Amino acid sequence: MAVPGTVGHMKRVEPLSGFPEWLPEQRLVELAVLDAIRRQFELHGFVPIETPAVERLDNLLHHGETDKELYVVRRLHARSEEPEPALGLHYDLTVPLARYVLQHRGDLAFPFKRYQIQKSWRGERPQDGRYREFYQADIDVVGDGTLSLAFDSEIARIIHEVLAALPLPPVRLAINNRKLCEGFYQAIGIEDVQAVLRIVDKLDRVGEREVRQALLSEAGLSEPQADGCLQLARIHTPDTSFAQQVRDLGAESDLIQEGIDELASVLSSLSDLPTGSVWADLRVARGLDYYTGTVYETSMAGHESLGSICSGGRYDNLATGANRTFPGVGVSIGVSRVIGRLLGRGELRASRRTPTCVLVALSSEQLRGQAQQVAKRLRERGIPCEVFHEPVKFGNQIRYAARTGIPYVWFLEGEQSGSQEVRDIRSGEQRPADAATWSPRDNDLVVRVERPAASA
C-alpha cells in the first residue's frame, strides 16, 4: 500500500471537528500564553507533574455528566491472551491528580502544591468555546489530613496574578462558598441541595426566569424558597459587605455563619488587589458536587458569553482509597477556550511568524561556512537565526525574510572590504555589524504576543 519514498497516504485532510489545530503563527501565541502561565505557577513555587493521557477506565467512570463524554482507548489488534486494563483519555486534570496523589503519596511532600498543564479530551458536541481536545492549566494545593484556609486565599491571589500577567482583556474573579449556599438552602427548608446548586449554576446562561421555573418544577421548591435562592444569588460585593446582605435575608445557621466567615476571610486577605478584580459573588455555584467550601469563577471582559475561563474550589477529600484524607483547593484555566476565542476574533497575534530574528544572507557557496559561523556566534548569544539555504539573488532572500517576518538580514560582505552589515528590513536601514557584539532591538529578540484590539 505504501508508495516508496512517500511518508503519508492521506485519504482525507479536512479538519476534525472539535480538535483545534493552529498555524505556526497561532501556535506561537498559544505557546507564549502557556509559557506565561507556567512561569507564574513556578514563581509561586508550585511543582510540575504530568500524568499519562490515559487512565484506567474504572477510575474515570462514575462522575455523572462526564461519563458519556469519555473517550475509550484500545489497541487495534489487542490479543485476548494478553488481558489489558480498559483505558480512557482523561477528561480533566483533577481525577488524574487524585490517582497520582494516592499512588505516590509516600514520595510527595505535603502540603503538595502542584501545577499541571496538559491536554484533556471530552466527546462533547463541538461548539464555540467547547473543544474535544483542549489545554487545561491546573494548580491545586493538597493537604495530608488538613489544609489551612490560607490556601483558599493563595489560590485566589495566584489566579489574579497569573491572569493579569497574560495578554488578555481584564478578568474578574468571583468567589463564593458552598457552605454559605448549602446552609442557606437548608435553613429555608430545601432538602436536595445539590439539585438546586446545579440549577443555580445555569443563571449566567439561561437567566433568572428560567432558573426560577426550574427551581419550581424540577427541584420542587415553593415560590418563597425559589425567590430566596434567587435573592441570595443576586448578592455580589467587592468587599465583605456581602455578609450583612446575607444576614438581611433572615436565614441563620452555624453552616451559613461558617460560610460567611470563610468567604469574608478570603475576601479580606485580598483587599490589596486592584478594586473590582475580586468579588464575593453568591451566584457562583459550580456544577461539580465535590466542592465543599470556597468556589471560584472568572469572567473575561467583553467575553462574558464564553463563561468562566478559570474555575475551581475547595474539596474535602481528593480521593478515597487510602486511610488518609487529602483535602485540597485548586483551579483550572481553560487555556484552549481563551486562546481559541481570542485568536478566532483576531484579538491576539504574534509579532512575527517565526522565532528567527536574523536571516544570514548567502551570496555564494564559498561563503556558506562563514555564514554558518556568524549564525553560530549569534545563537551562542541567544539570538535566533538561520542561514539562507542557497546563494540566490539578495532580493529573493530579503523577500523570504519579509514574508516570514524576520526583522533583520545579515550580509557577510559590506560596503567596505572585510566588513559585515545588518539591515533592518522594515526601515531599510543598514549598518556595519559584528556577530560578537551586535544586538537586535529589545522588542525584536523573541516573538511577542500583541493585542491589536487592545488599542481600540
Add this chain to the structure above:
Amino acid sequence: MAVPGTVGHMKRVEPLSGFPEWLPEQRLVELAVLDAIRRQFELHGFVPIETPAVERLDNLLHHGETDKELYVVRRLHARSEEPEPALGLHYDLTVPLARYVLQHRGDLAFPFKRYQIQKSWRGERPQDGRYREFYQADIDVVGDGTLSLAFDSEIARIIHEVLAALPLPPVRLAINNRKLCEGFYQAIGIEDVQAVLRIVDKLDRVGEREVRQALLSEAGLSEPQADGCLQLARIHTPDTSFAQQVRDLGAESDLIQEGIDELASVLSSLSDLPTGSVWADLRVARGLDYYTGTVYETSMAGHESLGSICSGGRYDNLATGANRTFPGVGVSIGVSRVIGRLLGRGELRASRRTPTCVLVALSSEQLRGQAQQVAKRLRERGIPCEVFHEPVKFGNQIRYAARTGIPYVWFLEGEQSGSQEVRDIRSGEQRPADAATWSPRDNDLVVRVERPAASA
C-alpha cells in the same frame, strides 16, 4: 456512586505498564530537557506546530509494522445516528506532519521548517527504552517541489548542536545515504533491496552472524552477495574517506556515485564540528521504507544498547494527495527513551525538588500581608518564592524548606528592628536583605539539571 466532597473514587492506583509517570523532581528534569531542545530548535529558526493527539484512523493505517501497535479512540457512548470518523492516537509526528502540510499548504511558507514536541502512542510490549506513551521532539524541513541538499547538512548540524547543548553523555551522529546502499545492492545483483535494508538495520542489535544468516535464508542472497552487504556495512569514517573504501569494493553505478557524492557533501560541510562527533557510517539503514537519501542515527556514549536516540532522513515526498510534491528531511529525538534511561540510572537529577528559591517565613497572622508583599516583590524580580502557610515555629518552616530543597528562608523581623534577613539554609549564613535588591546566587535562581555520574 460519587462520595460527596470527594473527587476521585479509585479502584486501582498501580502504575500502568508502558505509561511513564514521574515524581515532581523528575518532571523538573524532563521539562528542563524539553525546554533546552525547544530553545535550540527556535534558535535555528524552526517554527512550532502542534497537531491533535488523534488522526483519522484511515490516515494512520497502512504503514506496515506500526499498524498493529495503533491505539483506536472512540466515544464510550457514541450514538449511531451521529456517524463520526474512526480515530486513532498518532504513533509518530511524521504522519501528522504529512497531513498538516497537505491540509494547510496554502497558508505555509516553504521551505517549511517546523519543530514539533509532543507525545506519541504505540501499543508495543513495554520494555527498557520502549514506552506506550512517549515524547518525541521532531524537526523537519519540507520543500515545495524541490529541497536543497544543504538542508541535509543543516539537519545534521542541528542534531549535533541540540544534543551537545543537553545534559547528556557525548553523542555520536552516524550518517549514511540510501542511494549508496540501494545502488550497491542492485549492482551486486540484489533485487529486494528493501528486505536487505530491513535485515541490515538489525546489525547493532543482533550482530553480523545473525544478519548474514538472515540475508542468506530470508532474503535469499548468495554468499558473495551477503558478504558484500556486510563489507559495505563495516565502512565507517569520520571524514569523506569512506568514498574510496566503497570504490575498493568494486561495485559501480550512477546511483552509487550519487549516494557517495551526497554523503561526501554532507560530511564535508560538517568538518568544522568536533572530531569524532559525526561519522559516515554505512551500516545505518533505518527500517522505514520512505527514506530515499540521507539517513541519520545517533548513539549515546555508555548507552549504545538503548539504540539510536535521534534518527531520521530524507524522503522524496511527504504526502500523496495533492498535485504537488513535498520532499523533506528531518529527525526525531526520542526524548522519553533518553530521559527514562538517565533518570532510571540516576544519571540526571534536579538541583532541587521545587521551583521555589525563597521561602518567606511567617511569624504571625498579622505579618501575612507584609510577607505577601515581600513575595510579590521578589516574584516581580523573577525570583520564585512562596509564603509559608501558617505561623508555626521557625524550626518547622526551615525543615519544610530543607525537605523540599528551597535554598533560602526570608525572615521579616531581623536582629535589628525594622530589618529583614535571609538565611542560606545550606550554610546557615544569615544576612540583612531588602526584597527590592537582594538576589540569590546565580546557580540558585532556577532549578538546574545535574549529572552526578558525569564526574565519575
